[in-house]
Amino acid sequence: MEDMKKLDPATHAWLEQMAPNTWVKAYFSTFPKCDLLLNNTCEVFNKYILEARELPILSMIQRIMGQLMTRFYNKQKELSEKWPGPVCPKIRKKLLKNSEFANMCFVQPAGVCIFQVQSRGFDYIVDIGNKTCDCRRWDLTGIPCNHAIACLRHERIPAEDMLPSCYSTETYSNVYAFNIMPCRDKTMWEKMNGPPVQPPVYEKKVGRPAKSRRKQPTEVQGRARPKLSKHGVIITCSWCKGENHKCWLCP
Incomplete structure (x- = not known):
């Protein structure tokens, strides 16, 4: 923050007015199991209903209802045909990627469920009982990080057993389990x-x-x-390392 204040005081003052838990990952809550700060969900849904938004109110509702009916049907079919196993495919890929990085971790047990993990010159404290790690990846996402997976291997515990229920195919199936019933014709309303x-x-x-x-x-x-543009950027001379002039205008 001090470096930012020297570089751009206006940006520093603007960030000081905002709560740290809205933009600093170190202050994020561990409840939602998400470490991203994006509005992609809203953007995707707005793109999904872009054509329907231009219609009158009743036609818009009917178009959105038809799109959601098709989406629920496709999700139910995809789950039954393409998703074997108890964990969703994207979460399984992240687990496999973290498992590869876990091969470079050295685990030292310190007590019941407490471990010290050395990785790339840093030491991390992992508590597999409370599902926490000093890197905070496990805390924020709920997916065991490479340090946690190394400790779970030491205890012969499968990493998939430590995932929260929100990443299971059973929960995914419950979300899309019900059907959106179609409406009758307007003449029968x-x-x-x-x-x-x-x-x-x-x-x-x-x-x-x-x-x-x-x-x-x-x-x-x-x-x-x-x-x-280069508005606000301090120009540095490549010859004398001075500021506010180029090398061909260097005195």
Whole structure:
């Protein structure tokens, strides 16, 4: 943070106003079993309903319902045909990758469920009883890290047995177990004698509608796409190592 403050005081002041658990991995909660700070789930769902969002309200709901019906059916079929075993495929791949790195770990037992693991010149304390490790990968994701897998091998415990239930195919099956029932035709809907649903009033705006996003003042239009300028970057001379001038303008 001190280096950031010297480099860009405005960015440092902006980050100081935010809680550390919203952007620093060291302060993340271990409850959700996720070590990522992304909004990809929202972005993927918005892309999934992009065409439906342009429709009227009833047509939009019916389109989204049809997409979810197809998705639930495909997930049920995929689980029954392509997912053998008790663990989801992506989690199994991560376990196998961590198992390869566990070959370079040296384990020293310190007590019941407590181990000291040496890996690449660092020492880590692993508690397989509480499922914690000093690297915090096991704490945040619930997937045993390479240090934990090395300790589990020492105790002859399969790494898959230490996974939380959220990574099991049984939990995945329970999520997509129910079906979204289709609706009857509009002519068979029950009359509720409510106010009719009308589309919003169309207001024509002045000018051509914007299609491109608003660019930042520091963005420069390149040949293929916009690019960031060197705004705020301190230029260093390659000859005298001085600042704010180039080598061909060096005094």
